[in-house]
Amino acid sequence: MLDSTKKWLLEITISVENVSGGRTEKSILYHYLVTQSSHQTIIEINQQPKGRMKIDKEQNLYAIHKVPILDVHESYKITTKIVIEARDIDFPFNASKIDEIPKSLVQSNCKPLKYWEFDDERVQNIAKKLLEKSDNSVYNYLLNVFRYTWHKIKIRNLMKDRLGVLGVLESYEGDCDEFSDLFISLARAVKIPARRVVGLSLHETDDKVSFMYHAWAEAFVPGVGWVSFDPALKKFASLTKFHIARCRMGTVSQRSLLTLKYKIRKYDNIFNLNEDILVLRL
Structure with missing residues (x-):
């Protein structure tokens, strides 16, 4: 008999790099991680450095991070490890x-x-x-x-x-x-x-x-x-247990999983924002 559930480890790495011509100021990063769903259960979340976790009205779990001042070509990285149990559901x-x-x-x-x-x-x-x-x-x-x-x-x-x-x-x-x-x-x-x-x-x-x-x-x-x-x-x-839901949207039709908010001072601050995902079977 085939197992109707699977445990997965999602390792998500965010990199915020200053690619502008000058030093940046502090900024705020909003990162959508996973959503509450009837076919998946969030078992554990570890994040370094830790952000402030919140759940929006559509049951999406997201993290808020304060990104420090970055010098030219300096990067700030955030690693999030999420253990999820997903199941087949009819x-x-x-x-x-x-x-x-x-x-x-x-x-x-x-x-x-x-x-x-x-x-x-x-x-x-x-x-x-x-x-x-x-x-x-x-x-x-x-x-x-x-x-x-x-x-x-x-x-x-x-x-x-x-x-x-x-x-x-x-x-x-x-x-x-x-x-x-x-x-x-x-x-x-x-x-x-x-x-x-x-x-x-x-x-x-x-x-x-x-x-x-x-x-x-x-x-x-x-x-x-x-x-x-x-x-x-x-x-x-x-x-199926091979679906992982990260974000749902009904009040809006499009939502970025990564949003960086900042103000511009002397330079036109430009950030290179990347998300890398590794999925492992547990």
Whole structure:
């Protein structure tokens, strides 16, 4: 019998380098680490030097660091080690109807944002046709959206730019971003709250663990909660122990995992900001 859980060690190293023409002033680094999720449990976190840990409204864990004054070409490094237990999960469904979804969630997670412009006529027309076949059922509609997304988009790995729903309706090709953006937009078009999750898709061999940066979607189901969908990997209402969720976003459509805030004095301060990730099997 295959084990349905895995423990992973994520070692994340951040490097902040002063590549400007002068000495920098103190700055503040915001670093999104992992998110609370029904398919993964955070076992342990060690960080050197330690930052101030916070959790935002979407259950994303992030760290705040005070970066010291840096001389020209001087670097400041932060290493974070996170032990995560991830599990295979199949989400339950019920006979809930779309109009049973709480209005507060609709208001916060059904806005037409960049990449999710569901108020576009083309998106509305597709949503209308899919809804007609769904009998106002959340399950039926999301299943129809999932099938439409998978059958319509031609997979192109590692697209240079994120196209968003309007771009994908022009080309009907893309990577995981385009799959999830189309799914989210069509869900929001009928007032089903949906949001984006970014993280890692792991691949395990006998001697090492490799990964790709990955994105998928979550949609709200009354009586169940937030349910995961990964149309790019054909995972309907399910995730695997090889998914690691780092950040979810529903009130915004894009969030940088690394943000450095600083003021400019005498020089135009320029920082080289890098994140390196190593994943180990425990």
